[in-house]
Amino acid sequence: MAINMVADHAKWPETNDPIFGLAAKAKEAINKFGKENVIDSTLGALVDDDGNLICMETVYSELKSLPNAEIAGYAQVAGQPDYLEAVQEECFSGYRPNAYIKAVATPGGTGSVKHAVFNYTNSGDSILVADWFWSPYVTISEEVGRKVANFSLFNEKNEFNIESFKENFESLLNKQKRLVTILNTPANNPTGYSLSDEEWTKVLDIAKENAINPENKIIIFVDAAYMDFAGVGLERKKFFTQFTNLPDNIFIIIGYSMSKAYTMYGLRSGAAIGISSNEKIVNEFYYSCMHSGRANWSNGTRGAMSVMTHIANDPIKKKAYEAEKEKYKTMLRNRAKAFVDASKEVGLEILPYRDGFFVSIPCEDAKKASEELIKDNMFVVSLKKGLRFAVCAVSEEKCKKAPAIIKKVLDRL
Numbered sequence: 001m002a003i004n005m006v007a008d009h010a011k012w013p014e015t016n017d018p019i020f021g022l023a024a025k026a027k028e029a030i031n032k033f034g035k036e037n038v039i040d041s042t043l044g045a046l047v048d049d050d051g052n053l054i055c056m057e058t059v060y061s062e063l064k065s066l067p068n069a070e071i072a073g074y075a076q077v078a079g080q081p082d083y084l085e086a087v088q089e090e091c092f093s094g095y096r097p098n099a100y101i102k103a104v105a106t107p108g109g110t111g112s113v114k115h116a117v118f119n120y121t122n123s124g125d126s127i128l129v130a131d132w133f134w135s136p137y138v139t140i141s142e143e144v145g146r147k148v149a150n151f152s153l154f155n156e157k158n159e160f161n162i163e164s165f166k167e168n169f170e171s172l173l174n175k176q177k178r179l180v181t182i183l184n185t186p187a188n189n190p191t192g193y194s195l196s197d198e199e200w201t202k203v204l205d206i207a208k209e210n211a212i213n214p215e216n217k218i219i220i221f222v223d224a225a226y227m228d229f230a231g232v233g234l235e236r237k238k239f240f241t242q243f244t245n246l247p248d249n250i251f252i253i254i255g256y257s258m259s260k261a262y263t264m265y266g267l268r269s270g271a272a273i274g275i276s277s278n279e280k281i282v283n284e285f286y287y288s289c290m291h292s293g294r295a296n297w298s299n300g301t302r303g304a305m306s307v308m309t310h311i312a313n314d315p316i317k318k319k320a321y322e323a324e325k326e327k328y329k330t331m332l333r334n335r336a337k338a339f340v341d342a343s344k345e346v347g348l349e350i351l352p353y354r355d356g357f358f359v360s361i362p363c364e365d366a367k368k369a370s371e372e373l374i375k376d377n378m379f380v381v382s383l384k385k386g387l388r389f390a391v392c393a394v395s396e397e398k399c400k401k402a403p404a405i406i407k408k409v410l411d412r413l
């Protein structure tokens with residue numbers, strides 16, 4: 001008889017990551033049919049028109065020029081002090097709120113999600129996320145005995161559903177008296193939606209109304225993993241200034257990631273950045289996250305931190321890095337525009353796209369649709385509520401063709 005050796009809390013379904021599984025199938029199809037005949041829209045990484053991972057030259061020349069000891073050495077548990085300065089500059093880019101702010105290094109944005117979920121909820125609590133969401137929020141929450149509740153991201157008019165946010169936010173807060181809500185914006189994964197500054201004001205008004213009751217503790221986690229590829233110039237960072245003068249019982253955490261902004265996915269670097277009107281509350285955040293860091297991963301990737309610090313502190317390197325990033329931002333925007341325009345032309349319903357790596361197509365049986373699309377040599381990730389097309393990974397020419405193929409498959413399902 002088979003026995004379980006893992007403890008009860010560590011027993012999970014024996015499944016592999018479905019996205020990486022689909023990506024492997026796409027690779028097989030490319031080998032068999034040639035890359036020009038396959039649309040591989042699986043992975044959330046920038047890929048050039050020939051299907052190669054984009055690795056920013058300004059980033060990797062910097063990494064490779066570091067002395068070995070600066071790559072090999074341990075970083076401090078909270079992160080290198082100059083990195084903790086640089087990451088705040090890079091995150092806010094002139095839109096720093098007037099508040100007490102402290103950063104702690106994490107291995108990617110994922111580490112910051114873990115800090116927020118574990119350190120700001122009690123055992124058995126639910127966190128609140130949109131119904132179109134990045135599935136590791138659930139994995140991270142379940143791992144530590146927390147649950148995930150959803151609000152509807154969009155209403156019937158396909159606008160940000162502030163009513164659903166308010167209803168779910170208040171019902172959980174009334175029950176738990178503390179609530180972590182994750183807003184993955186700008187450039188939401190999987191929809192490409194970005195909250196406007198006005199929508200942010202509405203979200204904060206709801207938080208402020210509920211903060212009048214001093215028993216309530218409200219934590220808003222802004223998952224900004226795709227922020228660098230959002231908007232024109234720095235327009236999608238303006239909302240940060242709204243985090244000025246918040247009541248003490250509203251705490252903001254920004255999840256910052258170097259994965260996309262520096263094409264450093266595997267080098268695991270990011271930060272949790274805490275914002276409060278009260279100095280004691282950001283200090284408490286800093287020491288709480290430092291303890292968690294030590295307990296979970298000890299410290300972050302020293303060489304990745306150095307890359308950011310060196311680029312941020314050298315105006316010539318910074319200019320070259322910004323120019324290179326801008327080139328890819330434009331590439332992404334052109335691809336997304338091609339996909340959105342072609343969807344309109346063929347009458348394919350998509351969710352409102354504003355920025356970023358993905359476009360989502362709502363549909364009833366997304367799993368079936370994804371399987372059927374494989375027959376057309378198209379590889380698209382299925383989610384609970386629809387398909388996620390990764391414009392970051394597909395050439396503009398193929399982005400133009402894809403909607404018609406998807407529409408045909410959805411019409412016959």
Ligand code: PLP
Pocket residue numbers: 044107108109110111134184189223225256257258259265269270
């Ligand atoms: N948040 C979202 C929505 C993401 O899609 C990702 C990466 O795919 C992350 C956070 C964090 O990524 P990383 O840990 O690589 O920085």
